[in-house]
Amino acid sequence: MNPGVHDMLQAWGPQAGHIASLWNIFLVICTVVFALVLVALVLAVRRAPRIHTQEPPDLSTVNVPEPRLHRTVATAVTLAVLGLLVLLAASVFTDRALARLPLKNAINIEVTAHQWWWSVKYVNGPVSETFETANEIHVPVGRPVVVRLNADDVIHSLWVPSLAGKRDLIPGRTATMTFQADQPGIYRGQCAEFCGFQHAFMAFEVQAQPAAEYEQWRQLQLKPPGEPGDATAQRGKMLFQSVSCAMCHAVQGTIAGARTGPDLTHVASRRTLAAGTLPNTPANLASWIADPQKHKPGTNMPANPLSGADLAALVAYLGTLQ
Numbered sequence: 001m002n003p004g005v006h007d008m009l010q011a012w013g014p015q016a017g018h019i020a021s022l023w024n025i026f027l028v029i030c031t032v033v034f035a036l037v038l039v040a041l042v043l044a045v046r047r048a049p050r051i052h053t054q055e056p057p058d059l060s061t062v063n064v065p066e067p068r069l070h071r072t073v074a075t076a077v078t079l080a081v082l083g084l085l086v087l088l089a090a091s092v093f094t095d096r097a098l099a100r101l102p103l104k105n106a107i108n109i110e111v112t113a114h115q116w117w118w119s120v121k122y123v124n125g126p127v128s129e130t131f132e133t134a135n136e137i138h139v140p141v142g143r144p145v146v147v148r149l150n151a152d153d154v155i156h157s158l159w160v161p162s163l164a165g166k167r168d169l170i171p172g173r174t175a176t177m178t179f180q181a182d183q184p185g186i187y188r189g190q191c192a193e194f195c196g197f198q199h200a201f202m203a204f205e206v207q208a209q210p211a212a213e214y215e216q217w218r219q220l221q222l223k224p225p226g227e228p229g230d231a232t233a234q235r236g237k238m239l240f241q242s243v244s245c246a247m248c249h250a251v252q253g254t255i256a257g258a259r260t261g262p263d264l265t266h267v268a269s270r271r272t273l274a275a276g277t278l279p280n281t282p283a284n285l286a287s288w289i290a291d292p293q294k295h296k297p298g299t300n301m302p303a304n305p306l307s308g309a310d311l312a313a314l315v316a317y318l319g320t321l322q
């Protein structure tokens, strides 16, 4: 189990493995070429004839055929072309290897990028089994995942370095990427295409879980949350549906069905708030709801001037959305 890696040289799945190998080939070849160029430079400097102001220039070597020099240059050019061809071939083969991930029994996910968060929709099987979450992608270990990518506003790019390469999300176009996680763990992802003010706070996580654990999580996500037990949380639910929240957010099983902000049906089960900006704790939740602009200036959620009691009730309610 890894503790949340974000490192393209630590590959935790086949796709990232292919890319890391390609990176290593580039590193080796480019290092060798760089070293050879430096050696040639040093030799050239050391062997160059020295000029003195008193002596006339030595023109004896001009117009003398230099077959050795010609051979050396020809060899260097050939080696350079061969090196480039090896790099080209390695890139092409990596591309083909990436396309060859077996997709049998794959999990299908639709990710839509928004300024500055990710909506994640699971679209396996019948419509009754689709559900939506945000900023957290759960996948079963060892099963291929097919992600369809859309963007809502500007161009974003989805990148989980330890699992797969980057793929742009372009408004009006659908792209696809595939990956597989070979080990359970948490893999950090990040938007990799500058998309505006809070681009740096547009992170997410891929949580790879053993099959049984994933299935348990999936069953939980499919269920609308139960009615809150205590009076404060119940009042929070009323507030959620009567103040502005329901205009932008959805909670399955309630009248809140808007899609402007993240689906909050199971917000309490997530590890972070606002695309990896804050750990999901009651204090952070309260602070976020009261003034999101303090944590993520420019974000598309307005501040909510609520009384302390109302804020506490909302936080209590959201805390029940496991």
Ligand SMILES: [Cu+2]
Pocket: 113, 114, 116, 155, 156, 157, 191, 192, 193, 194, 195, 199, 202
């Ligand atoms: Cu982005």
